[in-house]
Amino acid sequence: MAGFTPKTNPKRFHKSQIKFYFILIPIAAFMLLPIIFIFSQAFKPIDELFLYPPRFFVRKPTLNNFYELFAATKGSTIPVSRYLMNSILTALFTVIFTIIISVFAGYALSKKRFKAKNLIFTINNLALMFVPVAVIIPRYLIIQKLGLIDTFIINILSLLAMPIGIFLIKQFVDQIPDALIEAALIDGANDFQIIFNLIMPLLKPAISTVGILAFQVAWNSADASTYFINNENLRTFAFYVSNLTAVTGNTIAGQGIAAAASLIMFVPNLVLFIFMQSRVMNTMAHSGLK
């Protein structure tokens, strides 16, 4: 069949593609509406928030809600910036350590030969389904026994074991030829040198993916702050936002502040993903469960 062109993943535009636009544009618009709403709401001045009938788009955008957000805690002892700083530190350390831990474990599971290897990988794959909320109470008791209640480090520690991270890295390391590693071993490199100088540069797509996933979990998670921390100084921004919305979410004046806080929650995720999306897609192509 000469001149066969696959229909999926076309190289250039053809009028047969128009029908897909007709289906996708309304769906995409629906998906986008609430997100546009966050942006719009966050910049609304107070009179537009009070408006009846309510108006979806902002007319006269203002930064007032953001000022209010930061002023809201002036009276209390803990400023918003404290929560933000806690979140930034939590996210940063979670991302760094998740990557290191996952690469170490993924490399060992892929390239080392030892008895328990398959067992560990199988258990890890089962744990992909793990939902932390399901065992929140035993988790609390264990963390209490370890004396980690009300410590900053629990924000990070409770997020580091990420089965999906190990899984993605292992699947990727599988594709690096053994010969490459053997050659490095013969040249006298040890495992750490191999990991940092050889594996890590080759694994950039997978590492970016794990990094993004870890960031999302860390940035969005209010669990540790809710359950394991009573000291307000150590809690994260996600917790602050959830509390803020629980208290002020129903009042109109609070809506602007809550929307501003939501925007601060959302934007870092989005920006990071836009920058990393091609790498993420690349990882996903090679990440199937086999």
Add this chain to the structure above:
Amino acid sequence: MKKIKKYMHWILLSPYLTLFIIFILLPIIVAIYLSFTYFNAIQSPRWIGLQNYVNLFTRDEIFMQKVLPNTIKFSLIVGPGGYILSFILAWLVAQLTKVPRTIFALILYSPSLTAGVTMAVVWRVLFNGDQQGYLNALLLKLGFIDKPIQWLQSPEYLLTIMIIVSLWSSMGVGFLAMLAGILNVDETLYEAAYIDGIKNRLQEIIYITIPAMKPQMLFGAVMSIVQTFTTAGIGVALSGTNPTPQYAGQLIVNHIEDYGFLRYEMGYAAAVSVVLLIIIYLFSKIAWKLFGDN
């Protein structure tokens, strides 16, 4: 030196294994143990055998009448529904050229980037119960209703709204995996199939695309199960109370929190956790059966 080399894999695995055991494995084991005890968080746990499970299935009317049916309904619609939606959207997007494809993929993925807490803000405003609520205002204006509806406080709407919001945010990592899978199907497979007499795109999907991307389909299924059970707190976030109004949006996860952190019946809550873990495990077994290689 040689000895170190011999045990290198354990050294490399130890940080992960330590955390895995402390934060994942041990909690599951403790949950199983506690589920056989009476434990009120003050006195030490007292062994009561299967009593918690017996109570759960025979005495806990709320669990049997509200929580379990809600959970089954919610997870059957949001799990497979979100999964099928992910595949369809990934396939549709894959029919476009690169730039529009990237833009659409990003738009479809972006809702899953929003945190549950964040979303409660938006959806609570959109579904607000007075005439200031956007949906109410719209319906009033169009004349469909003559007085505002308490969307999030009415038992008849809450679960539906939870399902819509969850589906909306379900195009996550699984969606990306499926999109990548579709784009990476070997072109020659399609070519061969057309020579063999495949005629239309539906046949193309069923006979070529899905079988060729089985690993990504399985990955997507697993992610969709996880997603379903992690978004389960959404009813409480939307309605602002636990228990939700007349238990309309009460799912197993909320039931665990209700008993564990509000009533301090930890043993009972642990039994509910174990039931939840078993349900998740069964779901994943089905996914593995459908798309796994062996």
